[in-house]
Amino acid sequence: MSTRFTTTNNAPDEMNRSAYASPIYITLLSVTTTITNLCLGAITMSALLFIHAFSLPSSMKQHIYLCGIGYMILMAQAIQSLNPHSGWARLVKYQDRRVVHWMLQIVASILVVVGSIIRMMDVTSNFSTAHGILGLIALILTILSMVGGIVSAYSSKLNINPAYMRIAHSCIGSLTLSAAFLCLLFAFNTTFRAGMGNKNANLAIAMTVIGLVGTLTSPCLDVVRRMIRNVRSN
Numbered sequence: 001m002s003t004r005f006t007t008t009n010n011a012p013d014e015m016n017r018s019a020y021a022s023p024i025y026i027t028l029l030s031v032t033t034t035i036t037n038l039c040l041g042a043i044t045m046s047a048l049l050f051i052h053a054f055s056l057p058s059s060m061k062q063h064i065y066l067c068g069i070g071y072m073i074l075m076a077q078a079i080q081s082l083n084p085h086s087g088w089a090r091l092v093k094y095q096d097r098r099v100v101h102w103m104l105q106i107v108a109s110i111l112v113v114v115g116s117i118i119r120m121m122d123v124t125s126n127f128s129t130a131h132g133i134l135g136l137i138a139l140i141l142t143i144l145s146m147v148g149g150i151v152s153a154y155s156s157k158l159n160i161n162p163a164y165m166r167i168a169h170s171c172i173g174s175l176t177l178s179a180a181f182l183c184l185l186f187a188f189n190t191t192f193r194a195g196m197g198n199k200n201a202n203l204a205i206a207m208t209v210i211g212l213v214g215t216l217t218s219p220c221l222d223v224v225r226r227m228i229r230n231v232r233s234n
């Protein structure tokens, strides 16, 4: 009797990769995804608990709600939705995962753009902290990601090699999330630490790192795999 799982919901260009994945590989990925999602939920809750623990200006509350939910929940899930082995995405067909991906990306991008601008308008000397600079970089990369996603979707009509476009889109998407999570890490290290104490801040920072690494491992491996395949086929 076969003890292997069939991965029939792969992207069309991944069909030849391997028709079967070993149960150990699938189990490891499921455990990684579960721990990652637990950490993502925990850091979002930590940020939300922070705003309700103190009386903060409403722009600050809106900023943390919008950027927190946008980057840590929606954008992280948008990236995970393209991983055929990640928790819930395993049960969804490739075409449906693509729709989930762009819908999550659009909603997340709107939330983070609004959340960042609200706070920028309230700060007197803009981009003078590591948090502020990384927040701006994340914002610019978010807009670039959106443009890259649209170009990637129409790459065949635009006469651009879709393989290169996908690699570029994955890289910019991963950089966007990295900048946003580093930005959050600095917020935990300064503002959050001042209010919630060292132990809570250190825990939040550790979970931010796990959340980022867990979310980006699969897309980074995928980029390397696609690059190797392109080099071999040229």
Ligand code: HEM
Residues within 6 Å of the ligand: 047, 050, 063, 064, 067, 068, 071, 072, 116, 117, 119, 120, 121, 123, 125, 126, 127, 128, 129, 131, 132, 133, 135, 136, 138, 139, 180, 181, 183, 184, 187, 188, 191, 192
């Ligand atoms: C991934 C989530 C987040 C992103 C992308 C983000 C992004 C930004 C941006 C773009 C600014 C404006 C910077 C400026 O004009 O100088 C800002 C300011 C600020 N944010 Fe966030 N933020 C996030 C989460 C948080 C959290 C969780 C806190 C609090 C714990 C926080 C606290 C602040 C504060 C105090 C400022 C004003 C001072 C400064 O720039 O450090 N942010 N943020």
